[in-house]
Structure formats: C-alpha cells, structure tokens
Amino acid sequence: MRVPYKWLQQYVAVDLPPEELAEKLTMAGLAVENIENLAPDFQGVVAGRIEAITPHPNAEHLVICRVDTGRELQLVTGAPNVYAGQTVAVALEGARLPAGKEIRRATFRGVASEGMLCSAQELGLDASLISPADREGILTLPPDAPPGADAAEVLGLNDVVLVLELTPNRADCLSILGVAREVAALTGVPLRLPEIAVREDERRIEDLAAVEIEAPDLCARYVARLVSGVRIGPSPGWLQACLRAAGMRPINNVVDITNFVMLEMGQPLHAFDYDLLQQHRIIVRRAAAEEKIKTLDDVERELDPEMLVIADAARPVAVAGVMGGLETEVTPETANILIESAHFDGASIRRTSRKLGLRSEASTRFERGVNLEGAAAAADRAARLMAELAGGSVARGRLDCYVRKRRPVTILLRPQRVNYLLGTTLTPAAMKELLERLHLEVSGEGPFQVTVPAYRGDLTREIDLVEEIARLYGYDNIPVTLPGNITAREKQTPAQRWEEAGREAAATAGLAEVVTYSFIGPRVLDQLLLPPGHPWRQAVKIQNPLRDEQGIMRPSLLPGLLEVAGRNASRRVLPVAIYELGRVFIPAGRQLPAEPLRLGGLVMGTIDHGWNWPAVEMDFFYLKGIVENILARVKIKGITWEAATAYPFLHPGRAATIKAGELSLGFLGELHPDVLAAFDLPSRACVFELDWDQAGTLNQRQLGYEPLPRFPAVERDLAVVVGDNLPAAAVEEVIKEAGGDLLKSCTLFDVYQGAPIPEGYKSLAYTLVYQLPDRTLTDAEVNAAQGRIQKALEERLGATLRA
Numbered sequence: 001m002r003v004p005y006k007w008l009q010q011y012v013a014v015d016l017p018p019e020e021l022a023e024k025l026t027m028a029g030l031a032v033e034n035i036e037n038l039a040p041d042f043q044g045v046v047a048g049r050i051e052a053i054t055p056h057p058n059a060e061h062l063v064i065c066r067v068d069t070g071r072e073l074q075l076v077t078g079a080p081n082v083y084a085g086q087t088v089a090v091a092l093e094g095a096r097l098p099a100g101k102e103i104r105r106a107t108f109r110g111v112a113s114e115g116m117l118c119s120a121q122e123l124g125l126d127a128s129l130i131s132p133a134d135r136e137g138i139l140t141l142p143p144d145a146p147p148g149a150d151a152a153e154v155l156g157l158n159d160v161v162l163v164l165e166l167t168p169n170r171a172d173c174l175s176i177l178g179v180a181r182e183v184a185a186l187t188g189v190p191l192r193l194p195e196i197a198v199r200e201d202e203r204r205i206e207d208l209a210a211v212e213i214e215a216p217d218l219c220a221r222y223v224a225r226l227v228s229g230v231r232i233g234p235s236p237g238w239l240q241a242c243l244r245a246a247g248m249r250p251i252n253n254v255v256d257i258t259n260f261v262m263l264e265m266g267q268p269l270h271a272f273d274y275d276l277l278q279q280h281r282i283i284v285r286r287a288a289a290e291e292k293i294k295t296l297d298d299v300e301r302e303l304d305p306e307m308l309v310i311a312d313a314a315r316p317v318a319v320a321g322v323m324g325g326l327e328t329e330v331t332p333e334t335a336n337i338l339i340e341s342a343h344f345d346g347a348s349i350r351r352t353s354r355k356l357g358l359r360s361e362a363s364t365r366f367e368r369g370v371n372l373e374g375a376a377a378a379a380d381r382a383a384r385l386m387a388e389l390a391g392g393s394v395a396r397g398r399l400d401c402y403v404r405k406r407r408p409v410t411i412l413l414r415p416q417r418v419n420y421l422l423g424t425t426l427t428p429a430a431m432k433e434l435l436e437r438l439h440l441e442v443s444g445e446g447p448f449q450v451t452v453p454a455y456r457g458d459l460t461r462e463i464d465l466v467e468e469i470a471r472l473y474g475y476d477n478i479p480v481t482l483p484g485n486i487t488a489r490e491k492q493t494p495a496q497r498w499e500e501a502g503r504e505a506a507a508t509a510g511l512a513e514v515v516t517y518s519f520i521g522p523r524v525l526d527q528l529l530l531p532p533g534h535p536w537r538q539a540v541k542i543q544n545p546l547r548d549e550q551g552i553m554r555p556s557l558l559p560g561l562l563e564v565a566g567r568n569a570s571r572r573v574l575p576v577a578i579y580e581l582g583r584v585f586i587p588a589g590r591q592l593p594a595e596p597l598r599l600g601g602l603v604m605g606t607i608d609h610g611w612n613w614p615a616v617e618m619d620f621f622y623l624k625g626i627v628e629n630i631l632a633r634v635k636i637k638g639i640t641w642e643a644a645t646a647y648p649f650l651h652p653g654r655a656a657t658i659k660a661g662e663l664s665l666g667f668l669g670e671l672h673p674d675v676l677a678a679f680d681l682p683s684r685a686c687v688f689e690l691d692w693d694q695a696g697t698l699n700q701r702q703l704g705y706e707p708l709p710r711f712p713a714v715e716r717d718l719a720v721v722v723g724d725n726l727p728a729a730a731v732e733e734v735i736k737e738a739g740g741d742l743l744k745s746c747t748l749f750d751v752y753q754g755a756p757i758p759e760g761y762k763s764l765a766y767t768l769v770y771q772l773p774d775r776t777l778t779d780a781e782v783n784a785a786q787g788r789i790q791k792a793l794e795e796r797l798g799a800t801l802r803a
Contacts, residue, residue, distance in 0.1 A: 044095025070148025156241020516560025575605025
C-alpha cells in the first residue's frame with residue numbers, strides 16, 4: 001500500500017518527519033518497507049498555457065508556440081500533440097533537466113526559442129503513470145494549473161510516499177483513511193473525515209434504475225447512485241497528483257474519482273455508462289455456462305457458473321469485483337453515470353481473479369475483506385465529487401440492496417487478563433483510553449464490553465484486543481521479565497519420540513538427513529518403471545498445482561531421494577548416503593488420504609580408502625547392514641529378508657522384502673539400470689524404505705536387564721556347501737533351530753564360489769557361539785550340538801561339510 005504523505009495529512013494533521021512516522025507505524029505492526037521520495041530531478045520547469053500556434057516559416061515540421069508562463073514566451077517545437085489552450089510543462093531558460101541538461105535560448109531555422117516544451121521522458125517521469133497520448137509527445141498538465149506554477153508541485157512530485165507491507169488481516173489499512181486512523185491513534189492528533197453529504201435533485205433513483213441480487217451468497221450488499229449530466233474531461237491537478245503518488249495513472253475525471261475513493265476509503269467502485277445499460281437494470285448473478293465478456297482491457301474472456309458477474313437486462317457488463325466490461329465503459333461521450341459500490345465474497349473474487357488471470361486493485365481489496373457498512377458512504381462520496389468535478393447532478397436517494405446484514409461484534413475484555421498476558425500493570429482506565437483511540441466503543445468498568453466497528457474485521461476475540469493495547473502502548477514499553485508461573489516440562493508424545501528415534505538411528509548409522517517436497521510430478525512414476533496398475537499410480541492429485549512437476553502427492557519417499565542423489569551427482573558430490581523420515585500420501589476414497597510415516601534411504605558411490613582400511617563400495621550388502629543397525633538400535637528383532645520381484649524399480653535378483661514374522665516392513669535393493677539412467681545417476685545405487693508406523697508396533701519399549709555372562713563361551717566354525725540359489729537365511733534358521741538353548745549366536749563370515757566348490761554351489765561359513773548362563777559347557781555337549789546342526793543341515797537342506 002502506497003501512502004502519499006501530503007494526502008495522509010489531509011485527514012490527520014501530523015507534523016512528524018516521514019522517517020519518524022514510519023518508525024512509529026512499523027513498531028505498531030504496520031511495517032513501512034520503504035520511504036520513497038518523489039522529488040524530481042529537474043529545476044526551473046513551470047506550467048504554461050499555449051495561447052496560439054503558428055507555422056514555422058522555414059521548416060514544415062516545426063511550429064511556433066506563444067506560451068503564457070506568467071510572462072509570454074516564444075517557443076519552437078516539433079511535437080505533434082500541441083494545441084491552443086493546452087497546459088504544458090515548460091523548461092525556462094537556465095532550467096536543469098535530468099542527466100544535467102541545461103536549457104539555453106536557441107534559434108531554430110532563424111526563429112528564437114526562449115525555452116523548451118518538455119515531454120514526460122525528458123522530465124524523467126514514470127511512463128506507466130502517464131497517459132499513452134503523452135508518452136510520445138509534450139506532457140499535458142491539468143488544465144487548472146495556473147501559468148507559472150512549479151511543474152513539480154502541479155505533478156505532485158514534492159511529496160514522500162510511505163510504502164507499507166501489510167499483513168493479510170489488516171485490510172482496513174488498504175486505504176488512506178485506514179492508515180490515518182492508525183496515525184491518529186498513535187500520535188493523538190484528531191482524525192478529520194472527508195465530507196460525504198450529497199446535494200441531490202428532485203429525480204428519484206427508484207424511478208430511473210433497478211438493482212436485483214440473484215446470488216446473495218456471493219454479494220451481501222449492492223449500492224447504486226445515479227449522476228446525470230457529467231462532462232468527461234481531465235481531473236483537476238490535486239486529484240491527478242494523489243493518484244500518481246499512489247501509483248495509479250489518471251484517466252478522466254469520472255474514472256479518477258472512483259479510483260480516488262477506493263484508495264481513500266478502501267471501497268472499490270465502478271462507473272457504468274447509464275445510457276448503455278439495457279433497461280437501466282443491474283442484476284448480480286452467476287455467469288451462465290460458456291458466457292463471454294469483453295473486459296476493459298479489450299480481451300474477450302470466457303466465464304463459468306462459479307464466477308459472479310454484474311449484468312444488465314441482456315448481458316454481463318462487468319466481472320464482479322475484478323474488472324468492468326468494455327461495452328458500458330465511460331467514454332468522452334458519456335453523460336450519465338451509474339455508480340456501483342458493493343460487497344462481494346472474497347473467496348469468490350479470488351477464484352475468479354485467478355481463473356481469468358486478472359488481478360486488480362479492486363480484487364485485491366475484495367479478497368482481503370471490504371467494510372460491509374462502508375458501501376453507502378463510498379457511493380455518496382463518489383457522487384459528491386462527480387457533481388463537483390464533472391458538473392453532474394445527483395438523483396435523490398440510493399438503491400441499496402442489503403441482503404445479508406452485518407451482525408455487530410462485541411468482545412468481552414478482562415483488564416487483569418491483559419496485564420497477565422503482557423506482563424504490564426496498566427490500569428483499566430488506561431486500557432480504555434487506548435482502545436477508544438482506535439474508535440472502539442468501550443463500556444463497563446471491567447470486564448469491558450468492546451464493540452468493534454465494521455472496518456476492523458480482524459478483531460474477533462479477546463486476544464485481538466490485547467494485541468491492540470500492546471501495539472498502542474508500545475512493544476518497547478512492555479517490561480522484559482521471566483514468566484511468573486511455573487514452566488511446564490516439555491513432553492513429547494509416543495509418536496514424536498518414535499519419530500525422533502528413527503532420525504537418531506539413521507544418523508548414527510552414517511546417513512545424512514534430507515527433506516524433500518511432498519509434491520512430485522506424474523512423470524516420476526514412469527521413470528520408476530511402474531506398470532499401469534501399480535498402487536503408486538493411484539496417487540493423490542493436487543487440484544491447483546504450482547507447476548506440472550508438482551501435480552501429485554508422493555506415494556513414496558523414493559522420488560525425493562533420487563532427485564537429491566541426482567543433483568549431488570551432477571555437482572560431483574560423491575559418495576551419497578542420505579535418508580528421509582517423512583509422510584507419504586495414500587488415497588482413501590472420499591475420506592482424507594492416509595499419511596503413513598516412512599523411513600527411506602539411498603547410498604551411492606565408494607567410500608575412499610584410508611591408511612588403515614580399503615575402499616568400500618556402498619552396495620546392497622552395505623545398505624543391508626545400515627538397515628540392520630537402524631532396526632537393532634530401536635530394538636526391533638526377528639527381522640528376515642526375502643528375495644523379491646515385486647518392485648519394478650529394483651534390479652532383478654538384487655531386491656529384498658524386509659519382514660518381521662509375517663509383517664512386511666518395506667523393501668531394500670539395488671536400483672534398476674533404467675531407473676539409474678532416468679535420474680542421471682552415474683553409478684550403482686541402493687535404496688530402502690520402511691513403514692515406520694508399522695515398525696513402531698514392534699518396538700520393544702519395555703527393556704529388560706540382561707547381566708553379563710559369568711561363564712565362558714565356546715566358538716566353533718562351520719562351513720557347508722549348498723546350492724547357490726538357497727538363501728543364507730534358510731541355512732541360519734536351521735542352525736538356530738538345531739542348536740537349541742546352547743547356541744548363543746550364529747554369524748555368517750564368508751561366502752565363496754569357485755574351485756574346488758562345484759558349479760552351481762556355494763560355500764557358507766559361520767561362526768557358532770555356545771554358552772549357558774549358569775555353568776561352563778563341556779566339549780561333549782558342544783560336540784553333540786555341533787553334530788545335531790550338521791545332521792539337520794544335511795537332512796533338511798542337502799548341505800555337505802566343506803572339506
């Protein structure tokens with residue numbers, strides 16, 4: 001929001017320097033992001049009125065202008081847009097223009113020129129705030145500018161603008177009056193409201209126009225006023241200066257008045273050419289299917305039934321709250337104006353603005369919320385100005401369709417609660433005085449009954465009033481103290497503790513955490529080689545994605561991990577060892593999607609060798625060890641690994657399902673070569689993903705004490721030859737079952753294929769540890785157990801001892 005300082009001072013006569021006022025506003029919660037000085041980069045430029053124009057005797061493309069600048073000057077120009085009676089910017093002899101250019105008396109083809117007529121470009125003005133007709137030729141000044149007046153003053157350039165960055169809840173400050181209320185409350189300077197009383201003629205507006213609201217859910221109020229006999233022309237200089245300083249381009253007196261009142265009061269207005277409205281009727285309705293309208297920007301736009309339009313008896317004439325229609329726009333021939341001042345539903349305006357790709361000053365205000373009670377006053381203010389500045393006559397009365405009236409808001413405020421929350425010792429009288437500065441009605445002695453004006457839609461609860469008191473009292477005046485009550489210990493829920501345990505386990509296992517977007521693109525599912533019927537393709541779709549690459553919610557953590565790995569590899573940041581603990585999204589019909597917690601990881605590359613260890617490739621077995629460490633750290637036992645073919649994105653023969661009994665916890669494996677190519681990964685990579693919610697049900701939260709063994713253990717090695725397609729887990733299961741209570745542990749330490757092992761077979765070597773807690777084992781007992789194991793392996797798996 002741009003707040004010109006001189007315009008602000010019309011409503012609150014504050015005499016603080018702009019920098020000091022900006023500091024006060026910022027400390028009160030209205031952040032002033034910038035203080036913009038409009039001072040021009042020129043001197044000696046004045047307003048001049050062209051009295052006469054004669055052809056140059058020696059040049060066809062030049063003319064001689066006799067200009068009144070307080071004294072008559074002769075000026076030569078080649079500009080095509082000059083005419084007698086025009087008020088223009090004149091650089092006098094000795095004037096300085098931007099870039100240091102100095103104006104001197106000159107002679108053009110034998111004719112003296114005592115200065116220069118200036119264009120907007122020559123004065124360094126913002127072209128967006130100049131009419132298209134003046135951008136190429138001489139700059140036209142407002143016709144009421146007196147000859148000899150300082151052009152910078154006429155253009156409103158001797159001013160300062162406060163640029164406010166407003167929070168969404170402060171829609172009231174999207175107006176000069178709203179900011180003036182804040183300034184009055186902060187400084188104690190009285191607020192001066194503009195005159196809105198209208199002098200009306202004898203005609204009754206009810207006899208001349210009609211308004212009907214067919215969509216009361218989208219339009220709570222519609223006010224119309226009729227001004228007849230207007231003369232369309234340029235606005236007076238003060239009005240043009242206000243608009244330019246606020247960042248809007250002047251157009252004509254009627255349109256400028258609607259923009260001026262919108263900026264002044266925060267209520268968007270629209271001016272219709274009354275004579276172009278069919279049957280002089282206004283109908284506020286939803287658009288019909290495939291209905292079209294050509295908006296003021298001369299673009300034909302297709303509407304849909306979700307959009308609200310303003311229509312006459314025959315067709316739509318405006319997109320409500322966004323932009324007017326070209327067919328009923330105000331033109332130089334317009335004589336009669338119907339003023340619209342309405343209250344539209346903010347959510348509807350936001351949807352319409354986004355669908356049409358149109359964003360305007362009006363739509364911005366409707367989206368944030370407009371004062372429902374202010375529509376009539378804004379219409380009256382615009383009608384009064386049109387009568388004064390455009391020579392119009394205002395019909396008696398107004399059409400006011402008020403279909404959903406505002407319910408007054410009264411909030412109970414406890415003074416002791418204010419002091420408790422702020423740590424202050426303010427008296428109830430001081431609190432009341434602060435609230436009344438904001439024009440809030442306060443009754444009672446405590447608790448207070450506080451009635452909120454309609455323009456402060458952000459005040460709905462007691463805590464909102466506490467914030468208002470804190471703002472006006474001054475945050476810097478609130479003492480810095482420790483909390484007076486006993487601070488409760490921070491407590492985590494079991495789910496939070498389990499989530500934190502997963503992060504600690506993964507980080508301890510050597511993985512670095514990454515956090516990726518929950519949104520992915522449908523193309524990723526193709527890159528993962530997923531067949532058409534795969535469950536991951538039934539993803540949760542996003543209705544309004546920011547871009548195509550973020551069109552669905554992730555069904556797995558894998559896409560994000562692969563994207564991070566690819567980005568690191570492209571920058572030669574290797575090896576990669578990462579994990580993510582986050583939620584995935586699974587459709588649940590008409591219900592909200594399920595959001596299970598998953599723990600996923602990826603490793604790629606080789607760990608460099610050191611002086612005392614060799615290089616280690618982070619392959620399938622390396623990642624399997626990481627997952628085993630993670631599960632062991634969170635006390636999950638009984639994990640088994642089964643060869644799997646159900647994961648199309650994993651390498652055939654190098655993929656496993658991770659199980660605990662019959663419960664499937666996830667998968668682990670090496671990525672398929674085609675997936676590596678799709679994500680531009682330069683070397684083999686392995687991934688895993690665990691259902692961390694399911695894993696939490698297996699966590700042994702009640703841990704028992706197990707004393708250190710008092711009696712020695714006996715170690716024996718066992719090497720057996722089995723078929724190369726037999727999983728090592730099957731061999732280990734038989735060993736543990738046959739070893740019974742004597743067998744403390746069984747660890748695979750070698751896998752070998754090659755001579756002298758026959759082709760199609762492999763050798764598995766285990767270290768077996770025997771131990772009892774209450775006595776020392778004898779050799780006979782250990783030999784017997786070893787024999788039982790060998791016999792069970794031979795009978796059940798066809799294994800033979802390796803020679």
